[in-house]
Amino acid sequence: MNEAEPVIACRNLWKVFGDRPDRILSRLNCNPSAEELRQSGLIAAVRDVSLTIGRGEMLVVMGLSGSGKSTLVRCLSRLIDVTSGAIIVEGRDIGAMTETELIDLRRRKMGMVFQSFGLLPHRTVVDNVAFPLEMRGQDRSTRIARAMEMLELVGLKGRESYFPRELSGGQQQRVGIARSLAVEPEIWFLDEPFSALDPLIRREMQDEFLRLKGMLSNTIVFITHDFDEALRLADRIAIMKDGAVEQCDTPERIVMSPATEYVAKFTSAVDRSRVVRAAALAIPAEGTGAEGQPVAAGQTLRDLARLIVSDSRAFIPVADAQGHVIGALDRQRAVDLLLGEPA
Numbered sequence: 001m002n003e004a005e006p007v008i009a010c011r012n013l014w015k016v017f018g019d020r021p022d023r024i025l026s027r028l029n030c031n032p033s034a035e036e037l038r039q040s041g042l043i044a045a046v047r048d049v050s051l052t053i054g055r056g057e058m059l060v061v062m063g064l065s066g067s068g069k070s071t072l073v074r075c076l077s078r079l080i081d082v083t084s085g086a087i088i089v090e091g092r093d094i095g096a097m098t099e100t101e102l103i104d105l106r107r108r109k110m111g112m113v114f115q116s117f118g119l120l121p122h123r124t125v126v127d128n129v130a131f132p133l134e135m136r137g138q139d140r141s142t143r144i145a146r147a148m149e150m151l152e153l154v155g156l157k158g159r160e161s162y163f164p165r166e167l168s169g170g171q172q173q174r175v176g177i178a179r180s181l182a183v184e185p186e187i188w189f190l191d192e193p194f195s196a197l198d199p200l201i202r203r204e205m206q207d208e209f210l211r212l213k214g215m216l217s218n219t220i221v222f223i224t225h226d227f228d229e230a231l232r233l234a235d236r237i238a239i240m241k242d243g244a245v246e247q248c249d250t251p252e253r254i255v256m257s258p259a260t261e262y263v264a265k266f267t268s269a270v271d272r273s274r275v276v277r278a279a280a281l282a283i284p285a286e287g288t289g290a291e292g293q294p295v296a297a298g299q300t301l302r303d304l305a306r307l308i309v310s311d312s313r314a315f316i317p318v319a320d321a322q323g324h325v326i327g328a329l330d331r332q333r334a335v336d337l338l339l340g341e342p343a
Contacts, residue, residue, distance in 0.1 A: 005091065006052035007187060007219040008076060013049040013085035015071055015243075018042035021083050028084050034242040045071035046082070047243035058213065058220040059248075060230040063240035069223045072240070073189050076221060077110060078102055089187070107136055111185030111218075113176050113193045119164040126151065126160035129179045136183070143182075150178035153215075154208065170201035174208070181212075188218040192225065206232060227266055231255075231275055239263050252280040273301040273338050281334060282318040282327025290328035294319035297326060301338055308334045 014028050018041050024032070028048070037044045045068045053059050061069045074080045076087060078094045087094050090109070094102065106112075119128050126147045133143035151160055154174040164172055173193060180188065194202045206229065213220070213233075224230055230237050231251045238248040239262070247259040255275045258264040279297035294317035295304055308316075308331055315328040 006088075007055050007057075007090055008053040008221070009051070009088045010076065011050050011086045011088075013046055013072075013075060013087065014044065014083045015046040015068075015075055015080065016042050016044050016083040034244075044068075044243045046075060049085075049243075049245050051238060051245065051248060053219055053221065055219055056217050058222060058233060058235045059238060060222045060224060060234035060236070061238045061240060062224050062227060062230045064225060067240040068243035069225075069240050070191050071243075073191055073221055073223050077106070077112065077189050107132070107183065109186050111180035111183055111188045113180045113188075113190045119172060119175055119179075121164055123163075124160065125156065125162050125164070125167070125175050128164070128175055129182050132179060132183050146182055147178070150182050151175075153181065153212065154178045168201070169198075170205060173205060177209075177212075181216075185218060188220045190220065191223040193222075194229070195224070195226075202229075209233065227270070231270070239266060250280075252276050256280070271302075272340075273305065276301050276337060278304065278318045278329050279320075279326065281329055281337075283330060285315075285317060285325055285328040288315035288328040290315035290317045290325075292317065294323075294325055295329060297321070301334055304334070305338055308338060 012028075016024065016037065018037075021042055024037070024040060024042060031048050032044075034044050034047065047068070049072060051059070061072060063069050071080070075082050076089075078087065078097075082095065089105065094105065097105065120131065123131065126144060129147035129150055130140075130143040133146060134140075138146075148157075148160060151157055154177055156171060156174055156178065159167065159171065164175070167175065177193070194205045210233065222233060224233075234251055236248060236250055237254055239246045239254070241262050247254055247263045249257075249259075252275055254263060255267045255270050255272050258267050277297065278295050278299050278301075281301075282297070290313070292313060295307065297318050297320050301308065311331060314331055316331055317325045318327045318329050320326050
């Protein structure tokens with residue numbers, strides 16, 4: 001597979017529930033609305049979704065309850081079959097795979113974490129983590145060694161002999177994540193993995209997840225209904241409503257340029273200064289007169305607030321991680337955004 005090709009691509013994906021949903025296949029090209037389908041006695045959980053997900057990318061899919069986000073991730077992993085459309089994983093149409101091929105793909109390439117921890121209560125923590133490797137047929141010493149590595153990675157070293165009932169909710173979730181990582185998944189599906197946790201543990205788990213993400217190179221699809229969580233974790237965000245994707249873009253562009261009124265409602269209360277980075281506001285430096293000490297492209301406006309307010313330069317150079325100037329930051333525009341003015 002070419003590195004530039006997407007790891008996952010879905011085209012015109014539909015998942016319709018109801019009595020004989022196949023009878024409306026000929027109408028799907030006309031993109032019927034959710035209401036039109038409801039009047040036909042059908043529910044469209046996923047409506048005409050087309051997405052690509054690149055290698056190493058983290059796509060966060062979000063929306064309110066019933067928006068179709070969990071159904072979408074189950075379609076992408078073919079835990080449920082789609083009504084219409086195609087899902088291509090690493091160049092292969094998973095809809096055309098045999099059951100044996102699909103099982104092998106999941107065992108070799110995919111990891112999954114869901115809201116319910118799904119731990120086996122009669123097994124210790126280390127045996128829970130090693131369980132998918134046991135299903136692969138690996139010998140006990142090899143799978144236990146791998147499970148121990150994963151437990152150390154998620155901060156549970158020393159608790160390998162505990163049973164799930166002896167752990168807190170956050171610790172149980174870490175076991176679920178370690179179990180998913182044990183198979184070294186290239187593709188990782190997580191469906192609201194932190195939703196059952198209290199706010200403090202949830203924040204800790206987000207920190208842990210960001211740490212793991214920095215160490216690994218998985219392609220990740222992460223489902224949430226929490227916009228703050230999406231902003232914190234995502235490379236791109238896909239916002240769903242009534243089974244359709246309203247907008248799929250970077251957190252900055254979604255906040256700065258919502259594509260629909262529905263997306264605008266999601267972003268209306270967001271503090272843009274903690275989302276928008278200097279690189280997103282950079283314009284070509286030529287002709288701006290930008291000079292002097294640059295700011296880092298990855299810094300948010302909140303990070304730069306003191307400098308932006310006190311600096312006398314009209315345009316401030318913006319540099320990438322290697323120190324190369326990639327553009328200039330219009331200081332007045334940055335000040336307006338800090339003050340909550342329109343972009």
